[in-house]
Amino acid sequence: MQASAPNTLYDKIWQAHVVAARGDACALLYIDRHLAHEVSTPQAFEALRLAGRGVRRPEASIGVPDHNVPTGDRSVPPAGAASARQIRLLEENCAEFAIEHIPLSDLRQGIVHIIGPELGLTQPGMTIVCGDSHTSTHGAFGALAFGIGTTEVEHVLATQTLVVRKAKSMRISIDGELPRGVTAKDMALSIISTIGAGGGVGHVIEYAGSAVRALSMEGRMTLSNMSVEAGARAGLIAPDETTFAYLKGRPKAPQGEQWEAAVQYWKGFASDDAARFDAEITLEAAAIQPLVTWGTSPEDAVPITGKVPDPKGISDPRKSRAVERALDYMGLAPDTPITDIYLDQIFIGSCTNSRIEDLRAASKIVKGRHVAKSIKRAMVVPGSGQVKRQAEEEGLDRIFIDAGFEWRQPGCSMCVALNEDKVPPGERCASTSNRNFVGRQGPGSRTHLVSPAMAAAAAIRGHFVDVRNWPNGS
């Protein structure tokens, strides 16, 4: 038998899903799983109805409200009639087309990218789509997972396939050991500040190296989640024992004798040794520091020991103007040390950092201490009902509440400010989310992206501090 050319993990998932070729670089790909939330799907279901089309395989989709949902008292209707209507429409549309729907009252409700893995729905070698860019999160399991538009959602519902253009491949290898206090979030910010917010455009990134292999599934999801902030279509991490151990026994994972067969199949999803990538990047884990963003793009990240840049020192006039614009919006003076930046708001949550491990890391910093007086609001928003329950079983809720944090119901919350949780205009927030865009956390909001531990430490001190120097214990 002739040996086939060495393939990347991406090539293998791609080849396993081609239904038909389309033009030079595109293919009709089979889509294994589709996740639906309330914001990006109403127009897709409406278009299906107007065209008289059905849903081809309802059991391959699942619906859950997350973006708009209230994170306070769930017995009162969501803020605004428009949000309430979207949440109601998702439920009605799922019912009409026989798609499983997880309502607000359900313990399993949460951010769509948190609950997919939690339910065992996300599995290696799959293609997974959702009308949301952070679908890249699921790549942590070695699934090809990417965000799609509403018209593409309709395409998937109607045909269980999608026309996709084959991307280029990029491997980012991170070897060595992360220093104490440095997390997967810092890895992600470090990558984005190195290659730029557009550095991964047109690529699917595979993360490799001993520092990536050493990450828990939670950490891998954080890393893969932010692939899209580097411009990449998707992120991938080859499945291994850590992946299988995480999935085993989850309700939607293969059960009984099918489990062994599935694991055998999944083991084939790794890049061949001789596989070639269109781009290769390497980083040293030991050199990564806790990072903080100062601007309005995730690439605007500097180490906690650093300073806000000075546009006058940047020779490229366009870049210099962009920095000037960002500093103006952020209300920051050039050369301000990062540790001199004082916060008004603290947000621990979002599909990047609201899993149990994130809450544990933040609670360790917070335990026995209190949020600084100057902080107007500090909140923890668990990623799902199940994360919330587990944290409560571990007593983390008490630690946060005693320290002066709000302990809220699961949802996207202040990451996207579509519900009542907004950063007021001009206020400054340390956020564990993934986007610091203009107005992202509310009109006029100023966002600094950090890890959960860094956000927690900033809450206690009122300004950014280096968690590497945080006293051990409480």
Place this chain on the structure above:
Amino acid sequence: MEKFKTLNAIAVPLPRDNVDTDIIYPGKYLTTIARTGLGEMAFETIRYRADGSPDPNCIFRQPPFDRAEILLTGHNFGCGSSREHAVWAIRDLGFRCIIAKSFGDTFYFNCLTNGLLAITLGEDEVDRLVSSAGDGKILVDLENQRVQGPDGEIYPFEMDGFQRDCLLKGLDAIDLTLQDEDLIAAFEAQQRAEQPWLYASPSRTTDPSQ
């Protein structure tokens, strides 16, 4: 979908990199369930003043650019969220074509599914078009895959043949795919045989707290 063959129109320059989908269509308006009428909210922080009134000094509102049907911009345009609202909003403002140094991947696909031609040109080519944008119209010819600047300069561009065809003929991608029903069914049959767990029932689970 509306067909796209050629376009001879004014282009408005927005020479910035990383114009994200929150700038194009602010998140706070995502609670809509409509696809039309979204142009009013487009580029809110650029087209309106802080008090909410239209900013007359904004380039989108100044002649001849107020008639622009082409948008000229930098790297990574449309990065960020996958919201198709961003494309619906740009279409609603009257744009038919965007020329950029690069695009956010999902945004690029969303453009094509809405008959909005997204063209990638080189760094210097876009810069030259930006500096001559005030001098006259730009001619976009999809069939021959080229752009002609106001100064007569010609810039060829690349595009996937399938995507180009869909735009030229105004094809509905879903209708096209539905014609391949037998291929999809064959794929499913084979996948079911090889990976039965993907089709195992019951696929539904229940609330563990109940």
